[in-house]
Amino acid sequence: MLSFILRRLVIAIPTIILISVFVFTLQKLLPGDPVLAMAGEERDPQVLEYLREKYRLNDPIPVQYFTWIGNALTGDLGISLRTNQPVLELIGEKLPVTIQLATMAMLFALIIGIPAGIFSAVKKGTVTDYISNVVALSGLSIPNFWLGIMLILLVSVKWKLLPASGYVPLSEDPIRSITVMLMPAFVLGTALAATLMRHTRSAMLSVMSSDYVRTARAKGLVERKVILKHAFRNALTPIVTLTALLFGELIAGAVLTEQIFTIPGFGKLVVDAVFNRDYAVVQGIVLVTAVGFIFMNLLADVAYVLLNPRLRKQ
Amino acid sequence: MTLTKMTLAAALLGATTLGAQAADLRIALQSDADVLDPDQSRTFVGRIVYASLCDKLVDITPDLEIIPQLATEWSFSEDGKALTMKLRDDAVFHDGTPFDAEAVAANIDRSQNLETSRRKSELSSITGVEVLGSHEIRFDLADADATLMAQLADRAGMMVSPTAAEAAGDDFGLNPVCSGPYQFKERIAQDRIVLEKFADYFDADKYHFDSVTFLPIPDTTVRLANLQSGDIDMLERLAATDLAQAEEDDGIKVESAVSLGYQGITINVANGEKGDNPWGNDKRLRQALSYAIDREAINQVVFNGAFAAGNQPFPPNSPWYSSDFPVPPRDVEKAKALLAEAGFADGIDLEVQVPNTTVPLQLMQVVQSMAAEAGINISITSKEFATLLADQSAGDYQASQIGWSGRVDPDGNIHQFMTTDGGINDSKFSNPEVDELLNKARKSNDQAERKQSYDAARAILNEEMPIVYLYHQTWIWALDSDITGFTPYPDGMIRLEGVKKEEG
Numbered sequence: 001m002l003s004f005i006l007r008r009l010v011i012a013i014p015t016i017i018l019i020s021v022f023v024f025t026l027q028k029l030l031p032g033d034p035v036l037a038m039a040g041e042e043r044d045p046q047v048l049e050y051l052r053e054k055y056r057l058n059d060p061i062p063v064q065y066f067t068w069i070g071n072a073l074t075g076d077l078g079i080s081l082r083t084n085q086p087v088l089e090l091i092g093e094k095l096p097v098t099i100q101l102a103t104m105a106m107l108f109a110l111i112i113g114i115p116a117g118i119f120s121a122v123k124k125g126t127v128t129d130y131i132s133n134v135v136a137l138s139g140l141s142i143p144n145f146w147l148g149i150m151l152i153l154l155v156s157v158k159w160k161l162l163p164a165s166g167y168v169p170l171s172e173d174p175i176r177s178i179t180v181m182l183m184p185a186f187v188l189g190t191a192l193a194a195t196l197m198r199h200t201r202s203a204m205l206s207v208m209s210s211d212y213v214r215t216a217r218a219k220g221l222v223e224r225k226v227i228l229k230h231a232f233r234n235a236l237t238p239i240v241t242l243t244a245l246l247f248g249e250l251i252a253g254a255v256l257t258e259q260i261f262t263i264p265g266f267g268k269l270v271v272d273a274v275f276n277r278d279y280a281v282v283q284g285i286v287l288v289t290a291v292g293f294i295f296m297n298l299l300a301d302v303a304y305v306l307l308n309p310r311l312r313k314q
Numbered sequence: 315m316t317l318t319k320m321t322l323a324a325a326l327l328g329a330t331t332l333g334a335q336a337a338d339l340r341i342a343l344q345s346d347a348d349v350l351d352p353d354q355s356r357t358f359v360g361r362i363v364y365a366s367l368c369d370k371l372v373d374i375t376p377d378l379e380i381i382p383q384l385a386t387e388w389s390f391s392e393d394g395k396a397l398t399m400k401l402r403d404d405a406v407f408h409d410g411t412p413f414d415a416e417a418v419a420a421n422i423d424r425s426q427n428l429e430t431s432r433r434k435s436e437l438s439s440i441t442g443v444e445v446l447g448s449h450e451i452r453f454d455l456a457d458a459d460a461t462l463m464a465q466l467a468d469r470a471g472m473m474v475s476p477t478a479a480e481a482a483g484d485d486f487g488l489n490p491v492c493s494g495p496y497q498f499k500e501r502i503a504q505d506r507i508v509l510e511k512f513a514d515y516f517d518a519d520k521y522h523f524d525s526v527t528f529l530p531i532p533d534t535t536v537r538l539a540n541l542q543s544g545d546i547d548m549l550e551r552l553a554a555t556d557l558a559q560a561e562e563d564d565g566i567k568v569e570s571a572v573s574l575g576y577q578g579i580t581i582n583v584a585n586g587e588k589g590d591n592p593w594g595n596d597k598r599l600r601q602a603l604s605y606a607i608d609r610e611a612i613n614q615v616v617f618n619g620a621f622a623a624g625n626q627p628f629p630p631n632s633p634w635y636s637s638d639f640p641v642p643p644r645d646v647e648k649a650k651a652l653l654a655e656a657g658f659a660d661g662i663d664l665e666v667q668v669p670n671t672t673v674p675l676q677l678m679q680v681v682q683s684m685a686a687e688a689g690i691n692i693s694i695t696s697k698e699f700a701t702l703l704a705d706q707s708a709g710d711y712q713a714s715q716i717g718w719s720g721r722v723d724p725d726g727n728i729h730q731f732m733t734t735d736g737g738i739n740d741s742k743f744s745n746p747e748v749d750e751l752l753n754k755a756r757k758s759n760d761q762a763e764r765k766q767s768y769d770a771a772r773a774i775l776n777e778e779m780p781i782v783y784l785y786h787q788t789w790i791w792a793l794d795s796d797i798t799g800f801t802p803y804p805d806g807m808i809r810l811e812g813v814k815k816e817e818g
Contacts, residue, residue, distance in 0.1 A: 030701075031701040031704060031705070032698065032703070032704045033704045036703055037700035037703065038348075038356070039356060044432060044435055044737065045737075047432060047434070050430065051430065082348050083487075083503055084487055085488070093503065094504075149535060149536070152536060152539045153539060156539055156540075156542075156545070157539050157543050160543055163540075164536065164540040164543045165539075165545070166505075166529065166540075166545065259533070261536070262529070262532070264502060264503065264504040272346070275698070275699070276700070
């Protein structure tokens, strides 16, 4: 098991290096001058030149890259051109926000998606199955921003039940923190719930028609046990893979959701950074996200092995 | 079922927490401020925060007259080359440092010499500072400078604590220390900026909130929804298209003021190779474009009539507006005649670059259809703002839809755009007579004389038309109807003196 994890970690290193080079060069290809974007209406040539020097934007791109990656290895991701805050500090400030949002959205998705998938597989071909399929399809098709705005108008403006937007740290006021996050997590969770439901359903369907399920039934086991213990556990492997991959989608979805609900998370940070050509921030975020994504996949691999004894012997 | 109950319970708890913060004023801003250092900052929203955080030497009235703030009185010498100011003796900075003439001298020095200072050009006329007494100071100027007082009424005149500034250097913006009615408490980037009341402020009893929280909420619909749901007390820049909805709501009131800025189409006259084309070389084409446009219709269609149509760098209600050239009515025939005269009777193409956001795109589509009727075929190139700015500055454009947020002194709206060496003259328009008139207007402290110079320059610019001005934005604030005492200012700032929240 340990050697398995180590092997996976070694493979991850070139991937991360490649990603860092890729992001760095792609960003330099973007039109627009960060110093000019930052200057806005006040463009004093002397100051612009000073800033270019200060942020080493006049150096050749390879030199810029090695300076950056060298510093990054020592834990220094540079400072934001826009607010002068260290990038690492910014990421540390925003990451817990998005993790909270992603976790709550994932909970919504799991709580809705998996039971709905099992239910619809078990009741295959009935009205219930059709209804849950239609609901799942709508969940997939309704754009996040539309659902978000509609919820704000209905729940916050009309019923005044939940705050319309914003963020309160968990440590400051846990209940309010969760309250504020309910709507965005729901919006972000719905599309995932739909994907999860569809996959759970098909995984369950293929397992339900297998021999061992028939045997279990023939033994006279209660249907609930057949479904949960025999069928569901075997259907779980593809669902776990999917859940790990969905975490990537969650972060991507968070970009939009955070914009709508004005949540000061990772997604909002990266969008604003790209628009302001805040290079150091964009690079830092991409690097951290890539590492996180690789880590999530590693976790999923470990989870398979735990779930599926056959993989352990290989 | 349990989930619904939990949600409800949580929501109720959330609501109680809200109620307990009544002494906090929550203001939604359209975007997040940049670095909170008056000498380094660049954003409009940053200035809104400073209005509560950092006092200036002087302030303005809603009619743009200069009034005392940290300076109690001032006078220029006969030749206009020296400005003497008397200062308040009861002001202190948030860190306890007393405010005096030495502090002012240190501030001018910082604005002029800090490497990252954006205030250098605004204070370039000051060549020397002489401390005359503990609360009296004289600025020596290279030449008479009519714009100086207006500069001192904005960021260049904001006083930061010299002790704190010295200690923090470039990083001052992470923990700004000024002398305004509210002091800095905390900032979470893209989330909020919190200020709390400064008890030792000289006019503390005119400020009625224990704290002020600024929340950046970029989406206009969400900003309004937050006000309607009671999560915030006030918002700036309500979209013109949301005006009707806000006015219908009994819980909300709306205030507005025509801004000092403008929006228009800047045409590349001589900025690099791309300026060398019929549009850059023949003023008749530029005039034709202006005649083809119905400015009032634009205001009605794109902005629900909430803004002001315009054809000059100053809005029609400004004392600097030249009444000799009123907003021209649309005249398609005249536009066609001008095109024919210039040799383009069969029509001509024009490529306009536009920021890729909703309003500029809508605006330019309306202009496009109006211009088409006169035979001008506009193609719209939509660019992300940073790219648009870079291309414009480099001369890689034919025409650009861009604007200016406006300045209190008229010079700020015209000199740097229309003089040969102007810092933001992206059109690279150059006319010796205009240079002379605008330079002269800058040096005179006589308002009538200045107005004459601007009017004379307008006569030439209206003929040459390097910028086709289109409209002037109106600042629209939406407030909870419990908020009283708010005064709209044409500079778009939120001044909290006398602003109260009536409970109930």
